[in-house]
Every structure is written in C-alpha cells, then in structure tokens.
Amino acid sequence: MGAVIEVNELTKRYGGKTAVDHLSFTVRPGQVTGFLGPNGAGKSTTLRMILGLDAPTTGAATVGGVPFHRHPRGLRHVGALLDAGQVHGGRSAAAHLSALARSNGIPRRRVGEVLQEVGLAEAANRRIGGFSLGMKQRLGIASALLGDPPVLMFDEPINGMDPEGVLWVRRLFRRLAAEGRTVFLSSHLMSEMENTADQLVVIGRGRLIAAEPLRDFAARGTRRSVVVGTPQAAELAAVLTAAGASVEPEGSAGAERLAVTGLPAGRIGALAHENGIRLDELTTRTASLEAAFMELTADSTEYVAGQPR
Amino acid sequence: MTSTAPMTSTTPKTPMTTLASATPAARVAAPPARFRDLLASEWIKMRSLRSTPWAIALTVLFVIGSAAVATLTDKAAGSGPGPGPAEFLPYDACPAAGYWTLMLVASSMGALTVVSEYSSGLIRTTTAAVPARGSVVLAKAAVTAALWTAVGTVASTGSFLVSQAVLNGHHAGVPITHPGVLRVLVASALLAPVCALVGLGLGVLLRHAAATMVTGVFTLLMLPTMFSESNRWSADVKHALVSAAWNRLVQTWEPDPGSLGYTATITGSWIVYALWPLITVALAVLVVRRRDV
Numbered sequence: 001m002g003a004v005i006e007v008n009e010l011t012k013r014y015g016g017k018t019a020v021d022h023l024s025f026t027v028r029p030g031q032v033t034g035f036l037g038p039n040g041a042g043k044s045t046t047l048r049m050i051l052g053l054d055a056p057t058t059g060a061a062t063v064g065g066v067p068f069h070r071h072p073r074g075l076r077h078v079g080a081l082l083d084a085g086q087v088h089g090g091r092s093a094a095a096h097l098s099a100l101a102r103s104n105g106i107p108r109r110r111v112g113e114v115l116q117e118v119g120l121a122e123a124a125n126r127r128i129g130g131f132s133l134g135m136k137q138r139l140g141i142a143s144a145l146l147g148d149p150p151v152l153m154f155d156e157p158i159n160g161m162d163p164e165g166v167l168w169v170r171r172l173f174r175r176l177a178a179e180g181r182t183v184f185l186s187s188h189l190m191s192e193m194e195n196t197a198d199q200l201v202v203i204g205r206g207r208l209i210a211a212e213p214l215r216d217f218a219a220r221g222t223r224r225s226v227v228v229g230t231p232q233a234a235e236l237a238a239v240l241t242a243a244g245a246s247v248e249p250e251g252s253a254g255a256e257r258l259a260v261t262g263l264p265a266g267r268i269g270a271l272a273h274e275n276g277i278r279l280d281e282l283t284t285r286t287a288s289l290e291a292a293f294m295e296l297t298a299d300s301t302e303y304v305a306g307q308p309r
Numbered sequence: 310m311t312s313t314a315p316m317t318s319t320t321p322k323t324p325m326t327t328l329a330s331a332t333p334a335a336r337v338a339a340p341p342a343r344f345r346d347l348l349a350s351e352w353i354k355m356r357s358l359r360s361t362p363w364a365i366a367l368t369v370l371f372v373i374g375s376a377a378v379a380t381l382t383d384k385a386a387g388s389g390p391g392p393g394p395a396e397f398l399p400y401d402a403c404p405a406a407g408y409w410t411l412m413l414v415a416s417s418m419g420a421l422t423v424v425s426e427y428s429s430g431l432i433r434t435t436t437a438a439v440p441a442r443g444s445v446v447l448a449k450a451a452v453t454a455a456l457w458t459a460v461g462t463v464a465s466t467g468s469f470l471v472s473q474a475v476l477n478g479h480h481a482g483v484p485i486t487h488p489g490v491l492r493v494l495v496a497s498a499l500l501a502p503v504c505a506l507v508g509l510g511l512g513v514l515l516r517h518a519a520a521t522m523v524t525g526v527f528t529l530l531m532l533p534t535m536f537s538e539s540n541r542w543s544a545d546v547k548h549a550l551v552s553a554a555w556n557r558l559v560q561t562w563e564p565d566p567g568s569l570g571y572t573a574t575i576t577g578s579w580i581v582y583a584l585w586p587l588i589t590v591a592l593a594v595l596v597v598r599r600r601d602v
Contacts, residue, residue: 082433103347103350
C-alpha cells in the first residue's frame with residue numbers, strides 16, 4: 001500500500017503568466033507531507049495537475065508511477081479535497097457521496113462509514129447548501145476517504161474548521177499516514193504544519209524553495225538568540241561583545257533589550273553577574289517555523305499588502 | 310451552529326474502526342470501470358435535486374394545458390376555410406406556446422446538468438473521481454435523453470388525449486390510430502430530449518449559465534423566426550433548425566401545391582432531429598477531453 005507522488009519539471013503557463021515553474025519534488029507514503037507557499041504560489045495549480053484536471057504546459061506528474069488521468073476511475077487511487085465548495089448545494093451529503101461512490105463502483109455502505117468517520121452521520125440527509133464551511137470540509141474529507149485510497153491530497157483542509165475540528169483533522173492525517181498512506185496537505189499557514197507534517201515542500205511563485213523534513217526546515221529559520229533585558233544596556237553590550245557575541249539593541253528607550261547571538265543564556269547570566277550588571281529578563285528565543293517560512297518566502301510572495309510592484 | 314457539537318463528540322469513538330477495516334488486507338480489488346455505474350451515478354444526481362421533479366411536473370402541465378386551450382379556441386373559431394378538419398385536428402394538440410415552453414425548459418435543464426457542475430466547481434470533484442471525462446458527458450447525455458424522452462412522451466400523449474377529449478365532446482375527435490397521428494406524437498415527444506441534449510452539449514462547450522441559456526434560446530427558438538420559407542437558401546437554413554423540423558413533423562397535411570413557399574421534407578426533418586444532439590454532444594465530448602477542468 002502507498003504510492004509515491006512524483007512531480008517532475010512541472011510547468012504551467014497561463015498566457016504570459018507562469019503559475020508553476022519547473023517544479024520537481026517527491027511525496028512518499030507513510031508520512032504527512034505539507035505543501036506550503038504564500039497565496040498564489042501555485043499550490044492549487046500543482047494539485048490540479050497531479051489530479052490530471054489541468055494539463056501541464058511541460059513536465060509531468062505521476063501517482064504510483066502512472067499519470068492519474070490514465071485511470072478510468074479515480075477514487076480508489078487518489079482521494080482529494082480540492083475545495084470544500086465544489087459540491088452542489090441542493091443535494092444532501094448522502095446523495096452527493098452516493099453519486100460519487102456509485103460512479104466508482106464503491107459499495108453503498110461506504111457512504112455511511114465515511115459520514116460516520118468525519119462526524120457528519122447526523123447531517124447525512126441535510127442539504128449541503130446549509131452546511132458551514134467546517135462541515136463542508138468534513139464532507140470533502142469524507143469524499144476523499146470513500147475509495148479507501150493509498151494517496152490522499154487536501155488543499156487547505158483546515159480553513160473554516162473550529163478548534164476541535166482542527167485537532168480531529170490533525171489526528172486523522174497522522175493516522176492515515178501511519179496506515180502507510182501518502183498524505184499531501186497544502187496550506188499557506190506554516191502554523192498548520194507544525195504539529196501535523198513530517199516533510200515539507202515549500203514553493204513560492206511556482207518555484208521550489210525547499211523540500212526537506214520539517215525539522216531541517218525549522219532549523220533554517222531565525223538563528224537561536226537570547227533576549228536580555230537590563231537597565232545597563234551599554235555596559236552589558238560591551239561585555240558581551242568582548243566575549244565574542246554579537247549584540248543588537250531591541251525594544252524602546254527606557255525598556256531596552258538586547259538580542260544576543262553567539263552565547264548561551266547561562267553564559268550571558270554569568271558574565272552579567274561577574275560584572276555587576278542587573279538583568280530583568282533572560283529569554284532564549286527558539287527558531288520558529290513561521291519565521292523560517294516568512295524568511296524563505298519573503299521574496300516570492302505574490303501579493304504584498306501596501307506594496308505595489 | 311447546533312450541529313457541530315454532537316458532530317465532534319462522535320468522532321473520537323470511531324477513528325480506529327472504520328478505516329482499520331480498510332487496511333490493505335481488507336481492501337477489495339477495484340471492479341472494472343463500468344459505464345452503467347456512471348449512468349446510475351448521474352441518475353442519483355438527477356433525482357436528488359428537488360427542483361427536477363417540480364420543473365418537470367409544471368412544464369408537462371403547462372404543455373397539456375396549452376393544448377386544451379388551443380383546442381377549445383380552435384373549436385370556437387368554427388369551420389373556416391383551410392385544411393380538412395380530420396387533417397388539421399391532431400395539430401390542435403401541438404400548440405406552439407406549449408411546445409416552445411417545453412423546448413425552453415428541456416434545453417435549460419439539459420444545460421443545467423453540466424453548467425451547475427461547472428459553476429459550483431463540482432465538475433472537479435466529478436473529474437477527479439472519474440478521470441474518463443468523455444464517459445461522464447456520455448453518461449449525463451444518456452440519462453438526460455432517457456428522462457426527457459419520458460417527459461416528452463407524457464406531455465405529447467397527454468396533450469393529444471386532452472385535445473381529443475375536447476374535440477370528442479363535439480364529435481370531431483380523431484383516434485390515435487389516425488394516419489399521421491403517431492408521427493405527431495413521436496415528433497413532439499422527441500422534441501424534449503433533442504432540446505435537452507442540445508442544451509447539455511452547449512453547457513459543456515460554454516460552461517457559463519447565462520451564456521448557455523442565451524445561446525440555447527437563440528439557436529432553438531429565435532433563429533428559426535429569422536428565416537422565411539419564401540426563398541430557397543433562407544428556407545434551407547430554417548429547415549435545418551430544430552423547431553422548424555418539429556413544425557414540419559407535426560403537420561399532418563401535405564403542403565398546398567400552389568404554395569409559393571418551400572416545404573421541408575419529412576425525412577430531412579428527422580435527420581435534423583438526429584444531427585443537432587449528435588453534433589453538440591460529440592463536440593462536447595471532444596472538447597471536454599482536451600480542456601482544463
């Protein structure tokens with residue numbers, strides 16, 4: 001079980017605009033792989049090309065070694081939630097799933113099973129038009145699970161979910177990966193990945209920025225620094241610089257703080273003590289995923305508020 | 310949000326059971342891709358929309374009602390000059406008002422079966438589930454054709470029976486076995502699926518609701534009124550259109566030999582009936598396979 005998603009030199013141009021630019025990466029089974037990028041980075045276009053909905057301008061995408069569109073029926077190979085709104089509001093959840101299941105020769109009982117699985121059993125016969133976005137996301141996840149596929153792809157699945165729903169969906173993704181499935185999950189929010197993904201594929205402006213384990217990616221971000229608060233900022237700065245650290249003033253006048261890199265917190269405390277300098281604060285600032293993400297994608301953000309380009 | 314609370318509370322209980330039953334060993338081999346599964350799927354989609362039965366029932370009632378009105382007023386007009394009564398009377402069951410409405414509704418609803426998927430984005434869900442896009446269009450076309458053939462049959466038979474009931478009251482009715490009557494009924498019944506399929510094909514080609522409706526109404530209803538039968542080329546264009554073909558097929562009397570107009574042939578009109586849906590659906594299948602969804 002499990003199938004690899006292989007994206008090879010994938011390019012999609014719309015007129016003069018390049019949405020996806022020579023993108024190559026591999027998504028492996030048994031892990032949750034996060035697909036990250038700012039809005040407009042080309043994530044959804046890439047997912048559509050993997051699903052064969054859009055034809056690449058050049059390059060290719062395969063799932064389990066086969067271009068997905070070669071399968072006459074898809075649900076048993078890849079389950080996908082592209083956009084929770086891609087349903088007909090006039091149908092009930094059960095009718096929507098029944099039609100999908102039937103088209104793929106999936107037994108009817110699976111409809112009840114997946115509705116139960118996503119917690120929509122009681123809403124099965126209600127019109128989808130009356131669903132909240134969170135419920136539609138659950139319905140989309142149910143349709144992805146229908147065919148019990150080895151590969152699952154979700155585009156921004158957490159949008160509109162309440163905190164409980166977010167916890168539930170994270171557990172679900174972890175479990176699906178633990179069952180040996182390939183789980184590929186897109187988001188524009190780094191924080192969504194922090195507790196979910198093992199691997200990351202980060203893109204910006206259609207180009208690959210990083211494809212590596214989440215831990216490595218986080219380490220690339222802001223270097224470990226220590227924030228020190230002291231009324232004797234100038235003295236301390238001199239002492240720390242002499243000890244080989246680099247010091248940057250932070251904060252405002254009267255509440256001055258120093259961002260110190262190159263020395264651990266303990267050593268800074270000891271130096272301050274030896275020199276009779278009073279410390280009000282001594283905090284180690286750990287590398288943040290969000291910061292790493294912002295740093296790496298800063299140049300590749302498609303839409304930046306207040307900055308016409 | 311009243312439903313979210315019970316919803317989430319049920320989830321922790323289930324997790325390991327449902328999908329655990331779906332571990333590799335328990336997975337069944339995929340059955341072969343069968344076209345009849347697609348037909349069944351499209352039928353589920355069709356009947357799960359509340360608007361479908363309502364629109365159909367109202368349309369059928371309107372067609373039958375307009376036949377009744379047409380017959381009543383025709384009788385009131387008395388026996389003026391014109392074709393012999395026995396030839397003309399089946400025609401009372403085919404008033405333009407009723408059948409133009411049927412054409413309008415059938416083409417719109419045929420179009421909606423695909424346009425609603427494009428406008429909501431459901432088409433992407435459908436295509437990811439069934440990457441064989443041409444088969445999806447064909448399945449939709451088959452279900453649409455079957456449904457509207459049934460609707461058309463009820464409407465045309467109903468119109469004929471109501472119309473003849475009115476005429477029978479005045480001992481002027483013709484039996485269903487009367488020469489030419491069967492053709493009138495079949496042509497009127499098939500008008501609905503022909504228009505529904507043209508609408509469906511246009512829907513796939515254009516994808517936007519308004520554009521599809523306007524194009525459908527224009528080609529099926531407006532275009533024929535632009536061309537007269539008094540001149541060869543104009544008559545040829547007119548006779549190649551669906552509503553003119555229907556007009557010819559429900560006309561049970563032969564054209565007046567002294568008439569200056571050109572008249573379509575019966576065979577030609579049947580061919581027009583066949584070609585319009587065939588060409589639009591074939592184009593739709595070709596286009597849908599090449600285009601991004």
